[in-house]
Amino acid sequence: MQNERNSSDPEVVISRTRDIDGRPVFDTHLTPTEDTRTKVIETKLPAVIPIVFLPGIMGTNLKNKKTGNAVWRPPNMSLNLADILGVVAALATWGIRGPKQRQQILKAEDLTVDDGGSIDVGESGLAKETARKRGWGSVLRTSYNPVMGLLEARTSRIVANRTLQGWWSTEGLRPPGDYGEETGQPPLTEPELMKAARYDFDVWCAGYNWLQSNRKSAEDVRQYIENTVLRHYREQKPPVPADKVILVTHSMGGLVARALTNLVGYEKVLGVVHGVLPATGAPAIYHHMRAGYEGPEQLILGSNAGEVTAVVANSAGALELCPTFDHRDGQAWLFLQNEPGEVVMDTEGLPCAFPRAGNPYDEIYKNPAWYGLVPEPNTKFLNLSEDLSNYEYAKAASRSTFEELIDQVARFHRDLAGQYHPETYVHYGADGSRPMHSWQDIVWRGNPNAFPTSAFPASDDGNGSYRASNNAPALTAARGQGDGTVPAFSGEAPRDAGVVASFRHGSDGAGSENADRKGYDHQGSYNDPRARWATLYGIAKISQLADWHSSEK
Template identity: 30%
Template sequence: MDDNKNQSWHRPIWDDNGQFYYELISQPKENNHLAICLVPPEKVIPVIFIPGVMGSNLKNQQSEVWQFSASSLKKWTLASPDKRKFLLDPKTTTVDDRGAILNDSVDGKKFPSRRDRGWGSAFYKSYGEALDRLQYLLNDDEILMDNYFREAQLQTARQRFTGVRIGDEPAEQVLTEVETAHSHRFLYPLHFFGYNWLQSNADSAMLLGAYISKVLGDYHGRLAVNKVILITHSMGGLVARHYSENMNGQENILGMVHGVMPDLGSPAAYRRMKTGERGVTGMIIGDSAEKLMPVLAQSSGPLQLLPGSAYGPGWLKIEGNGPRQSLPVDDPYEEIYLNKTAWWRLCEQDLLLGNTNSEWEAFVYRIKKPVKEFIEKLDGKYHPQTWLFYGASADNKSDAFLTWKEKIPLRVKEAQRVWKDAGKHLELSPLRTHELISAGTPGDGTVPVSAIRTSSPRIHGVLATNVDHEGAYAVAPVDRSRSVYSDLSDALVFTVRSVVKIVQQVPAP
């Protein structure tokens, strides 16, 4: 920094229209004063985050339905199956954008407020801190400006990532200084697309198209390119891909970064229907088939996470007294999802509540039309600029396949023997004598490695890392000793780097 007293350095000040100006104090001409105005990046490339299932706040006409708040979540632990089905109805719920936001005003007037950018519709427990950190990492150019006013020069996050290799990834995924410098010529306002995850992902994709148009309109005159970058989590990746590849949305998207996307579907979706969800999430959303099946059976979005034909055969195994079965042999829809008689079928008609005949008919239609058509039509389709990371740790035991294993208590077996000696037969329900066992294969705890397709000419970068499914975008690394940075997860670093790589398509302003 020059100590010349005839010089003054001035930061830009942003007005309500996203334009910048300077506040200068007039000096006498004879002073020969030089005012140096620092010019910030001003061209915008919007980034939109698309969450996964359960990642958007929901409400109905009465009140909150799904939001990370004491009043919202407290109602679920003791809610009856009927109440769950009533509240989590895709026909009566809408997105709720009134949720908590971390550091709402920190971006100043450079962009619309974080609430105006949709952050209030994010399920705070899953995304609150992650969105805040992502926005900072994508707009760390303030550090470059601050360097003019201090002796010690600091690096931006993107400069820290330059030349750094994560694990044994290919050299072409590593950032170069030229790529980093180019990325600093743009601004990246982070938006959040909240959607009703109970409805069909095809419907959400249509709404995503409208949202992208709105975002691009918000930055009219400021855009570096008339396109957005999408960052997705889990099911959000399916929504984004459907819009891009099946709804002619590709021309509006510069590139996509997917995190833990269940590309081929996951057997975990079957497990949820049959046994409920596990852990703390299960205590809220439903930890048994009686609680969760009525909700999922009426909701196309979660059903579209089931393994499609591309997942392959044999992911559901049945072991007992008879011959061992591996299903599906060919068609998961007919053999498992629409099966009405086998005890291991996906849906129990008796648990659907209400008029079970009409509910079953609605379920059958849902599987045949929105579910099957969505899954099969999306198979193998990606945006030309696709980057993705996924969980590949043996510590996060996942369901590459599931096994119904016969487990009959000794006292029941003894009763069977007594009845048999008496010439009688003791009939047992297979659902009461079989336990659904997870394979315990590597993954993220929900999506197994076998559900990830990493080979395609359109996939430019891939990272296999240690993340759990819900916390895929967590700020801190799972294992600090194995991460590139002790303060940032490898997944977050990969995401920001991927955005930088995608931006190389845009000419410098």
């Protein structure tokens, strides 16, 4: 207090915090009589731009609709004891569940969002109760709460005492090109940030049922924004202006956002920031359905083709992550090669590179051949219900249901192709040196004499190889630029579709912040300062379109 009294500063700005409902409050206290400086409370007329975060696939906690019991809570990866015990429990639970149990438990129609997960408010300044009201407990904490806390903190400290603050006064004014921006966007200006600072930015989170179609999830998110987010401000006394939201997405959440604005036609979105969006799908989903997941994730997400197929082949949302008809402009991404790496020919003399005619739905996803997404022997995993009195009929029926689902996926892809909100900002990973490959291509490699044209006589081991003989076809890692899941071909597609800004991050990106720096892992992309910079830049730019503050009228 002594230092404060001796200061030559003529004013003391009272710090602002939040109450349990998230409203701004000011923490004041009595000062000694000799402290004659002016005490200033910087208030502003209330107006809010809600930021709504949409997580990626498997990032939302799910519970059973009827019982309310938690069904899907992926373990948080941190070193605190509770999280370590959570990882052990998850491994013990999912490690013993085979394809049938997984299919029975993870049915889209039986599940809904579970908002009871643990919360980390981080540097947000929010009470846990406030963060829970805003949906922060509905998602994987360690992946998403930190970036939500950072967005809350930084957007609440843009201006103080009529001066740009902290990060915004230095890093925030840097040229976007330093961070790999590809369309030539200009830096933020001080007037733009002053305008943005008129508004409060409240960070919400919209978890969704990632097993159902992304179109259905978009309808659910629309209801959440209307009936929870915007309703919150309408019911304040007096009501607080909050006309539209900014969406910030991770991975599959971007497909939900695009469906919301371009298919559902929801108009209360001011703009969108997409992170690591699989804009035209990701071949990695093929790998997982044929070989299971890799690394520690396999114990929970599935260690072989049966465990993954039993769930994913019945999930419209997951299948919508498959490469689209226009992925890489329709070029092939699935190859059958001989041991030296040359594409082999089929019996008609055509190269075994698929899709050949821009139709992966018939050529790969529905195809029961040994290299198809669900080869004939794996049909048994499509429906593992007890009623198998007529096994052949049951197989045919389950195959037909699966093909109808693929037709639905194809319609979704075609309806959404090239469609983005007019105010869209994206950032994606483009690193070719990461230890984890991005499955840019899917390659089956082996002895060409072992390649059949339709059926294959040997058993598939469910982990990406056949056991007929030595040098039988096996999946081979095809490294390429990306983030370990989404290849750069898919990440850069929005740029070519004409979005406002596109940030390419990693050793294959331009700008000083990419120089001599590798990219980021897909799931942890929002832990990278480049992704966070691009997100804050997009939020500040999009906020220029807001017009519901009283000073704008």
